[in-house]
Amino acid sequence: MIETAVAFKGPGARFDSEAIVAEVRREGFAAVSGVFSVEQCRDYCEILEKAVSKQMASGGYFGSRTTQVLYNYFLHDEKLFDLFAHPLMDEVMAALIDKDYVLVSPSARNPHIRSDLPEGKKTSGEGWHVDSRVANVATGTLYQPSMSFYSVVALEPFRAGNSATRYVPKSHLRYQRPPSRDAEMDHLIWEADAGTVIFFDSALWHRAGAATNDSRWSVFNMYGPWFMKPYFRFAENMTREQLTALPPKVQKLLHLNSTPPANEGKRTGTLTTEPVFD
Template sequence: MSVHEPAPTTDFAQGLANLREHGFTVVPDVLAGETLARTRDALYRAAAADRCRGREVEQFALDKGDQSLTQRVWNVLSRDPVFEDLVEHPSALAFVREVLGWPALLGNLSANICSPGCEGGHLHADQTFLGEPWPAAGPQGLNVAWAIDDFTADNGATRVVPGSHLRNCSVPADEMEADTVAMQAPAGSMVVFESRLWHKTGNNITADQTRAGIFAWYTKTYVRTQENWFLALKPEIHQFGSDDMLTLLGYKSAGFGLVNGRSPV
């Protein structure tokens, strides 16, 4: 198992090498300036609206402690147009195409906002929908996490066990408290990690720093999406979506989801 963290890199080939060896890679400076500011404002606005209307989700199974300190925002894709840009960002889709192949599906786009005092979460892998041993073909899913605020060791950055993807199994009961490292990344970074990597939300031990991240979950096409886009999606996203977006949402199909033998669109 790897004992070192990969250095952040904007080199795509090195990022892929980091994924193979460590299970994750940090790509800095993908969002910047006004784009990052608009995205951050849109996310915090959606989170505030959920709190105001009492629409916060009950305790999420992977979170510990007080739910009010670890807010989940679901169906982020329908909340503001800026999030559509994240889903099909060229830097994100480059990793999706290389690791999972194409076509692929967007299983979910959700946010995790970790406020001071949040107790983090339980160590897990995202490929537990498969029986073990997992396929030798490699990861069946890929997370692209967008650091909307700085991710630091103290403010609740996602924590991982580097190299754990090479175990090719879910977290054994006796390793739930395995040593982890924080995926530290400045705001605007893209953190890519594969579905077999053991990870969890970190503890926020700061007095005044909130850590917000948006997590795009992509999978191979045979995997059922976590979000039911056909029920949850705002109509205009389907109506005006690009070919890539419609493919990711399952509206353009190849092999699965056909209607009378053809893709629905």
């Protein structure tokens, strides 16, 4: 397990979100074990495996033979909403960003070599990188302080031998992108049990480990302030009926409470107390 000052006290105990936030700001990440049960994780993995098969059969995007990726993974089953709209994630992200924060980029990932799959397409995450925006291209300086943060759910154990994510300690404090994706640098490895959630600063230098023959499903959710442009137009993937039936927290995270008005005749503010569907 990753060494961290934040720990789950046992069934029924409350997570210390203030300690988690302090750890993220100081160390660049905080790992919290026991957020999801092993049984829950197993069920989520079964759903994701079926989704990969469905995507492949329909000619949709599934990542590649070496790394399976499902963007907008929650569209495959509403049971997966809890993987990005969990109460602990809400407490932490509201403190790290603000109460109107939104989902920017969601993906489920498995760096698993599968000879039974077609070649597929190139996937992201390889090589040393950050997911913060670069303020000065010439110098590689990032915007600071960070505006976006991740919650990563380890649905299967993260281990050194199964491509667990690599990171450079406290590199988030540099506010600088890595000199090269292929650079050799001292780093550590996130090792975590299934059910652990790792919160981290998008300015932290990190990269995926090399794919292996072992399955290692995880979910990467990036969040940002309400004015940050999402990677996908989430609402357009659902019907009006589906959108109105979503839990209020999910509606907010999918930008339904921060949709810009068409013009001043509609309204002059972007943030709304109720979701906007058109």
